[in-house]
Amino acid sequence: MNVNDSEVMAGLLDKAGYSQADSPENADIILINTCCVRQKAEDKAFGYALGLVAPKMRKPGRIIGIIGCIAEKDKDQIFKKLPFIDLVVGPGQEAHVVQLIEEIRQGGQKVISTGEHCGEYPSVSAKRIPSTQAFVTIMFGCNNFCSYCVVPYVRGKEISRPVKDIIEEIKGLDKKIFKEVVLLGQNVNSYKGSGVRGKGLGGLLKEVHEIDGVERIRFITSHPRDMSDEIIEAVRDLPKVCEYFHIPLQSGDDEILKMMNRGYTADHFRKLVGRIRSKIPEATITSDAIAGFPGETEEQFMNTLKLIEELELDLVNTFSYSPRPGTPAEKMEGQLSEEVRSERLHRMMGVVEASALNRNKALVGKELEVLVCGKGGGRTRGNKVVNFEVTDEQVGKIVKVKIIGASAWGLKASV
Numbered sequence: 001m002n003v004n005d006s007e008v009m010a011g012l013l014d015k016a017g018y019s020q021a022d023s024p025e026n027a028d029i030i031l032i033n034t035c036c037v038r039q040k041a042e043d044k045a046f047g048y049a050l051g052l053v054a055p056k057m058r059k060p061g062r063i064i065g066i067i068g069c070i071a072e073k074d075k076d077q078i079f080k081k082l083p084f085i086d087l088v089v090g091p092g093q094e095a096h097v098v099q100l101i102e103e104i105r106q107g108g109q110k111v112i113s114t115g116e117h118c119g120e121y122p123s124v125s126a127k128r129i130p131s132t133q134a135f136v137t138i139m140f141g142c143n144n145f146c147s148y149c150v151v152p153y154v155r156g157k158e159i160s161r162p163v164k165d166i167i168e169e170i171k172g173l174d175k176k177i178f179k180e181v182v183l184l185g186q187n188v189n190s191y192k193g194s195g196v197r198g199k200g201l202g203g204l205l206k207e208v209h210e211i212d213g214v215e216r217i218r219f220i221t222s223h224p225r226d227m228s229d230e231i232i233e234a235v236r237d238l239p240k241v242c243e244y245f246h247i248p249l250q251s252g253d254d255e256i257l258k259m260m261n262r263g264y265t266a267d268h269f270r271k272l273v274g275r276i277r278s279k280i281p282e283a284t285i286t287s288d289a290i291a292g293f294p295g296e297t298e299e300q301f302m303n304t305l306k307l308i309e310e311l312e313l314d315l316v317n318t319f320s321y322s323p324r325p326g327t328p329a330e331k332m333e334g335q336l337s338e339e340v341r342s343e344r345l346h347r348m349m350g351v352v353e354a355s356a357l358n359r360n361k362a363l364v365g366k367e368l369e370v371l372v373c374g375k376g377g378g379r380t381r382g383n384k385v386v387n388f389e390v391t392d393e394q395v396g397k398i399v400k401v402k403i404i405g406a407s408a409w410g411l412k413a414s415v
Contacts (some may be wrong), residue, residue, distance in 0.1 A: 001184050002068060004126070004135040006033045009067070009097050011125035016098045020127075025055055029063045029101060031087075034070035036150055038322040045070055049082055056084045063104055065089060067097075072154040073325075075114045086110055091155045092117030092140060117141065117159055123169050132373050132396055134178035138166055138193070138204065139185035144223065146250075147261045148293065148321065148329040151186055158186070163193045167207060175213030179371055179396060183208070183219040189226035202230035209238045215398060216371060216381070217241045221248065224272055225263045236280050242381040243280050247272065248288035249316070252307030253300040256293050259332070266307055273311050284382030286315040291348045292341030293321045295334030301344050305351045314359045314382065316352040320345040353408040360384070360406035370401050370413070377413070385410035 009031060010020065021027035030052060034045040049066065056062055065087030066078055072090035079085060086104050089097060093113045100111045117140055128134060141156040142149075170181055183204070185191060191201045201219065208217055217240050222231075224247050235241045247269075251257050254265045276283050289304055308316055320341035323330045363384075370386045372378040372394045377387040387410060388401055394415075405412030 001137060002033050002035055004137050004184060005094055007126040007128050008094050008123050011127035012098050012122060014127045015125050031065045031067050034066060034068040036069040036073050036154060038319065042070060053084055063087060063101060069154040072114050073150065075112060079110060088112040090114035095120035095122050117156055121161060124172055130177065132371055133180045133182055134173050135182050135184055136166060136169055137184045138188060139191050142186040144187065145261060147259060148324065148327055150324040150327055153326055155186065158190060160191050160193045163204060163207060170208060170211055170214065180216035181208065181214055187223045187226060188219045189222045189231060202234040205234040205238060205241055209240050214240060218244055220246045222246060224269050227272055232276055232279050243283040244383045245276055245283060246286045250288060250290050251293065252304035256296055256300050259295065260293065284314045284384065287313050288317045289348060291318065291320050291344035292336045294329055294332040296336065305348060308351050308355060312355055312359060315356050318345055318348045318352055356408040360411055363403045363411060364406050365403065367400055367402050369398055371398050372396060386413050388413040388415060
């Protein structure tokens with residue numbers, strides 16, 4: 001989503017007559033688009049910003065802005081922490097970036113623009129990074145308020161974009177370059193766009209499927225509670241929609257899930273995975289999981305590992321719990337030490353690696369369709385990385401390959 005937001009702002013600046021600089025040193029304007037979902041992402045953003053102090057001193061007229069989630073979360077503190085910053089723009093304010101920069105250039109005053117989504121998302125103007133994949137945001141914000149997550153506080157409540165705007169954006173893509181459309185949202189399953197046939201995301205998938213030139217369609221991220229049979233059956237029945245589901249688990253223990261305010265049980269997740277595999281046996285299912293949530297016992301942690309093993313998930317993004325200021329989990333009793341969280345994370349990674357390896361080994365000998373992303377290979381419909389020798393003519397095309405080797409993190413193939 002941050003990549004897509006950056007593309008939108010780059011497009012607006014390009015349209016206003018600005019051109020992209022070849023390096024930060026040569027830029028008149030530097031916008032740092034930030035994420036604060038974990039402390040590591042926040043530290044990277046502030047570290048990068050601090051590295052711009054010297055370039056700012058060498059060129060005082062240079063405009064430096066903090067954009068995105070940190071801008072909303074720390075809006076009252078950024079100018080104090082980083083006095084050389086000129087511009088603070090929160091999520092949902094991308095449409096105002098050019099106007100705000102012009103105000104600074106004319107008046108020299110620091111500017112802040114945060115708060116609720118402005119209601120505009122000029123994505124048709126996006127200056128997209130050359131790729132076989134085009135990101136298309138279909139909704140903003142989140143209503144779930146998981147106890148560990150800062151996203152609802154910084155990105156606001158859920159807002160679904162109108163179907164006609166999404167369709168217009170996708171129709172405007174250069175289909176010679178962008179072969180795959182990825183529909184984005186904090187929780188795409190709860191999409192409720194006006195004018196869609198059928199219900200929600202399932203209906204939107206049908207609309208996008210009919211657009212000429214689109215060869216593949218994906219959607220991320222999903223919430224287990226909102227994954228309906230209509231969505232699963234749309235994936236099964238629509239040839240352009242890839243058989244790929246990313247559904248965050250977060251924990252395999254019911255008590256921890258309750259403390260996380262996830263709204264489902266381990267058995268609900270288990271049955272959901274079973275439902276998907278019964279309808280789409282070849283589906284790839286990936287997930288997210290957190291190790292070391294406050295109060296998590298060794299037994300509760302083991303319940304998560306056992307469920308990952310049992311479900312044989314294709315891949316799980318693993319994280320140690322990261323306290324986020326202002327969230328309920330930050331104030332919970334039983335905060336675990338960094339050593340315990342790290343040790344559990346490494347054990348979880350080992351279980352995930354074994355599960356991923358087993359799933360990938362099962363593909364050896366099979367013929368699969370791969371969208372060639374570059375000289376090193378490409379990705380299957382299940383979003384698995386495949387490495388093989390690629391000719392210039394194959395880049396950007398879908399080719400059939402035979403899988404000849406597997407690791408936990410990818411596949412080897414021959415055309």
